[in-house]
Amino acid sequence: MRDFSQNHDWLSINTATVRKQQGAEVPLDRIIDQCAERGIRAISPWRDQVAGVGIERIARQLKAHGIGLSGYCRGGFFPAPDAAGLKAALEDNRRAIDEAKTLDAPCLVLVVGALPGALDGRAAYKDLGRARAEVHDGIAASLDYAREVGMPLAIEPLHPMQAADRACINTLEQALDLCDELDPARSGMLGVALDVYHVWWDPKLEQQIERAGRERLLAYHVCDWLTPTRDLLSDRGMMGDGVVELRKIRGWVEAAGFQGFSEVEIFSVLDWWQRSGEETLDTCIERHRSAV
Amino acid sequence: MRDFSQNHDWLSINTATVRKQQGAEVPLDRIIDQCAERGIRAISPWRDQVAGVGIERIARQLKAHGIGLSGYCRGGFFPAPDAAGLKAALEDNRRAIDEAKTLDAPCLVLVVGALPGALDGRAAYKDLGRARAEVHDGIAASLDYAREVGMPLAIEPLHPMQAADRACINTLEQALDLCDELDPARSGMLGVALDVYHVWWDPKLEQQIERAGRERLLAYHVCDWLTPTRDLLSDRGMMGDGVVELRKIRGWVEAAGFQGFSEVEIFSVLDWWQRSGEETLDTCIERHRSAV
Numbered sequence: 001m002r003d004f005s006q007n008h009d010w011l012s013i014n015t016a017t018v019r020k021q022q023g024a025e026v027p028l029d030r031i032i033d034q035c036a037e038r039g040i041r042a043i044s045p046w047r048d049q050v051a052g053v054g055i056e057r058i059a060r061q062l063k064a065h066g067i068g069l070s071g072y073c074r075g076g077f078f079p080a081p082d083a084a085g086l087k088a089a090l091e092d093n094r095r096a097i098d099e100a101k102t103l104d105a106p107c108l109v110l111v112v113g114a115l116p117g118a119l120d121g122r123a124a125y126k127d128l129g130r131a132r133a134e135v136h137d138g139i140a141a142s143l144d145y146a147r148e149v150g151m152p153l154a155i156e157p158l159h160p161m162q163a164a165d166r167a168c169i170n171t172l173e174q175a176l177d178l179c180d181e182l183d184p185a186r187s188g189m190l191g192v193a194l195d196v197y198h199v200w201w202d203p204k205l206e207q208q209i210e211r212a213g214r215e216r217l218l219a220y221h222v223c224d225w226l227t228p229t230r231d232l233l234s235d236r237g238m239m240g241d242g243v244v245e246l247r248k249i250r251g252w253v254e255a256a257g258f259q260g261f262s263e264v265e266i267f268s269v270l271d272w273w274q275r276s277g278e279e280t281l282d283t284c285i286e287r288h289r290s291a292v
Numbered sequence: 293m294r295d296f297s298q299n300h301d302w303l304s305i306n307t308a309t310v311r312k313q314q315g316a317e318v319p320l321d322r323i324i325d326q327c328a329e330r331g332i333r334a335i336s337p338w339r340d341q342v343a344g345v346g347i348e349r350i351a352r353q354l355k356a357h358g359i360g361l362s363g364y365c366r367g368g369f370f371p372a373p374d375a376a377g378l379k380a381a382l383e384d385n386r387r388a389i390d391e392a393k394t395l396d397a398p399c400l401v402l403v404v405g406a407l408p409g410a411l412d413g414r415a416a417y418k419d420l421g422r423a424r425a426e427v428h429d430g431i432a433a434s435l436d437y438a439r440e441v442g443m444p445l446a447i448e449p450l451h452p453m454q455a456a457d458r459a460c461i462n463t464l465e466q467a468l469d470l471c472d473e474l475d476p477a478r479s480g481m482l483g484v485a486l487d488v489y490h491v492w493w494d495p496k497l498e499q500q501i502e503r504a505g506r507e508r509l510l511a512y513h514v515c516d517w518l519t520p521t522r523d524l525l526s527d528r529g530m531m532g533d534g535v536v537e538l539r540k541i542r543g544w545v546e547a548a549g550f551q552g553f554s555e556v557e558i559f560s561v562l563d564w565w566q567r568s569g570e571e572t573l574d575t576c577i578e579r580h581r582s583a584v
Contacts, residue, residue, distance in 0.1 A: 115519075115535055118519045118535060119519070121519050121520060123519060123535050126535045126536070126537050127537065128492075128493070128537065132495070159452060159453065160451060160452045160453070160493040160494070161451065161452070161453040161521070161524070163492075163493035164493075164517055164519050164535045165519050165520070168493075170493055170494075170495065171495065174495045200420075200455075201420070201452040201455035201456075201460075201462055202452070202462075203424070203462065203463065203466045225456055227407075227410045227411070227413050227415060227456050227457050228413060228457070228524075229453070229524055232453070232520075232521055232524065242456075243407055243410060243415050243418045243456045244418070245418050245419065245420065
């Protein structure tokens with residue numbers, strides 16, 4: 001297992017972690033500068049943040065700083081109530097793949113979607129099996145294009161508490177079953193983004209990480225599970241402040257062959273998003289060394 | 293599949309559903325009268341509510357009304373930071389088994405516990421594997437006594453969002469693996485309490501319900517998953533108000549051999565606990581007929 005205690009060479013910042021600083025939205029180019037000032041070698045930016053500044057400008061800025069990507073957030077949201085919606089989702093995923101390519105991302109992270117409309121409290125249907133079938137078909141179609149341009153797709157299993165509204169792929173086992181079905185050759189073009197926040201509770205986690213192996217482990221995200229957790233989406237903790245066995249899980253991931261970045265992704269409307277970006281990033285670095 | 297539309301013969305009320313009425317705690321004897329007035333044939337009471345009135349008095353009242361139990365809530369919380377704590381938990385479970393016997397319950401529901409102290413925000417340790425081992429040993433020990441007195445134990449897998457603080461058994465598959473280990477003969481003395489709220493998202497739900505079969509399905513709980521869900525514990529929905537496919541899941545459960553009560557368990561600090569008990573119970577009856 002790699003020693004993270006001496007430096008932060010393998011730290012990546014998911015830019016959602018500092019998208020809000022002292023309660024206010026901060027543009028991505030400012031975030032990139034803040035990371036560069038601290039010698040952070042990788043980020044994982046969100047599409048809307050990239051679009052807010054302009055993708056060509058972001059690409060140039062990253063190159064100038066020598067900062068790479070650990071992933072691109074995000075494609076997915078495949079289910080829809082009708083054929084037009086399904087088609088629009090595929091087109092949007094194609095654009096996301098193109099953007100990931102422009103930014104030279106190692107993978108496009110997929111938050112696959114769930115019951116369409118549920119995010120706004122108005123599910124168009126309740127048939128979870130249908131949503132899962134639409135996700136299957138959406139990934140299959142997107143994978144064709146992803147292979148063409150050479151952009152690996154990383155399915156992110158989301159915590160079951162987000163099964164209704166954000167992603168109906170909710171365990172690593174389920175994600176890997178889908179990978180095996182759509183990419184039996186383990187080509188490296190389809191795998192998972194493993195976020196400890198979503199999977200730490202899973203009694204089959206160690207077993208399924210071993211099953212995933214190097215070819216399927218495309219990204220690794222960290223934060224922590226707080227007790228109590230006050231919000232289903234935006235109350236993630238800083239590494240070390242919660243109950244997740246971060247060292248143990250990273251051990252499993254590395255034993256399975258993963259040697260990439262440890263990406264910090266913290267949605268924290270009540271805490272870290274109220275602090276300065278400097279404080280949040282400095283704490284990420286410190287905890288990367290001491291807790292991850 | 294049974295037709296629930298014509299009556300509420302198979303409705304049971306978990307008394308947590310109406311433990312607060314218009315914001316105020318209501319004693320269990322009053323709740324039992326409210327159920328009796330509506331021809332409700334079964335309840336599932338909580339230990340603290342029973343103790344608040346006195347168990348002998350509750351036993352007599354239930355008998356006078358001809359109301360039975362669909363389960364008794366609850367045993368469990370086995371993990372502890374030290375040997376004294378583990379022993380105290382076993383003793384408490386023994387008392388819970390005795391109480392369940394006094395009330396002639398068909399099973400004692402087990403919320404097995406998780407990281408000790410996490411419920412108060414101060415986990416004594418983070419080793420989830422240790423907590424699971426302590427749960428294993430606690431159930432094994434309790435099962436010996438349960439067999440002696442003839443009180444089946446029903447493990448309730450809890451939603452993964454409660455894995456840190458309430459129960460580290462989080463899928464039906466995991467619960468059934470434990471049942472198979474501790475009761476390979478499928479004696480009927482160890483099984484599960486299946487609550488749709490905790491398991492509705494599970495991609496292996498249909499398969500594992502079939503695996504459970506009649507001998508393991510000791511209780512069936514319903515409510516609904518709301519979008520958005522505003523609280524990890526106390527924002528459950530009335531059946532029909534959320535996204536759970538209640539008919540489909542009951543179909544699976546009955547196909548596996550379950551023919552018992554459909555028990556309504558709704559923790560709803562923001563909504564139903566603010567209404568009158570009469571309104572809540574009448575709505576449970578109506579939705580039992582129309583949505584379950």
